[in-house]
Amino acid sequence: GENVEQHPSTLSVQEGDSAVIKCTYSDSASNYFPWYKQELGKRPQLIIDIRSNVGEKKDQRIAVTLNKTAKHFSLHITETQPEDSAVYFCAAKGYNFNKFYFGSGTKLNVKP
Amino acid sequence: ETGVTQTPRHLVMGMTNKKSLKCEQHLGHNAMYWYKQSAKKPLELMFVYSLEERVENNSVPSRFSPECPNSSHLFLHLHTLQPEDSALYLCASSQAQGRPGEQFFGPGTRLTVL
Numbered sequence: 239g240e241n242v243e244q245h246p247s248t249l250s251v252q253e254g255d256s257a258v259i260k261c262t263y264s265d266s267a268s269n270y271f272p273w274y275k276q277e278l279g280k281r282p283q284l285i286i287d288i289r290s291n292v293g294e295k296k297d298q299r300i301a302v303t304l305n306k307t308a309k310h311f312s313l314h315i316t317e318t319q320p321e322d323s324a325v326y327f328c329a330a331k332g333y334n335f336n337k338f339y340f341g342s343g344t345k346l347n348v349k350p
Numbered sequence: 351e352t353g354v355t356q357t358p359r360h361l362v363m364g365m366t367n368k369k370s371l372k373c374e375q376h377l378g379h380n381a382m383y384w385y386k387q388s389a390k391k392p393l394e395l396m397f398v399y400s401l402e403e404r405v406e407n408n409s410v411p412s413r414f415s416p417e418c419p420n421s422s423h424l425f426l427h428l429h430t431l432q433p434e435d436s437a438l439y440l441c442a443s444s445q446a447q448g449r450p451g452e453q454f455f456g457p458g459t460r461l462t463v464l
Contacts (some may be wrong), residue, residue: 242392272452280352281440281455282393327393337406338453340393348380 240265244341261328270331354456366454
């Protein structure tokens with residue numbers, strides 16, 4: 239089955255700096271890659287996603303890039319703010335649309 | 351709350367108890383999921399129901415028993431659990447058609463097994 243690895247496990251940045259979180263996947267048939275943000279004590283919420291027919295997608299300060307050949311995708315957050323502090327999870331959807339594989343999460347801390 | 355709701359939000363049970371977790375989605379989705387979230391571990395997929403049929407059982411011990419009576423409700427029945435089963439249990443739902451893949455999560459049930 240699919241194996242998703244996520245790095246780093248923790249990331250600390252100064253407010254205003256950029257943050258990058260990387261994920262790799264193993265199944266070349268995976269075709270949908272969402273990113274979730276989970277604040278302390280709250281549910282994971284989708285913040286951005288990308289499909290395999292697209293290389294990059296942006297939404298204000300957040301962007302995701304996908305390299306299908308290398309089987310990796312990354313989350314980029316620019317001009318970080320303290321409210322960006324949370325745990326971020328990447329995921330890959332396999333060929334079976336019902337099955338998602340999650341990375342282990344990255345705890346982002348944005349220092350004011 | 352709207353979207354995906356879960357009850358109870360917190361549950362403490364002994365190893366000999368029987369309890370059930372409930373999930374309800376108000377989004378008109380046709381797929382529902384149970385995940386286990388433990389500290390410092392990825393989200394672990396437990397069960398998937400699509401059109402009320404179980405399509406995935408990810409090697410989950412039989413002390414966890416899911417039930418999906420209709421497309422809006424999902425239960426997780428618990429019996430003779432172990433302390434290592436203590437975790438946050440998240441329900442999610444998604445829609446196959448339209449924009450396939452996007453999942454919406456419930457707030458979770460924090461389970462503690464004594």
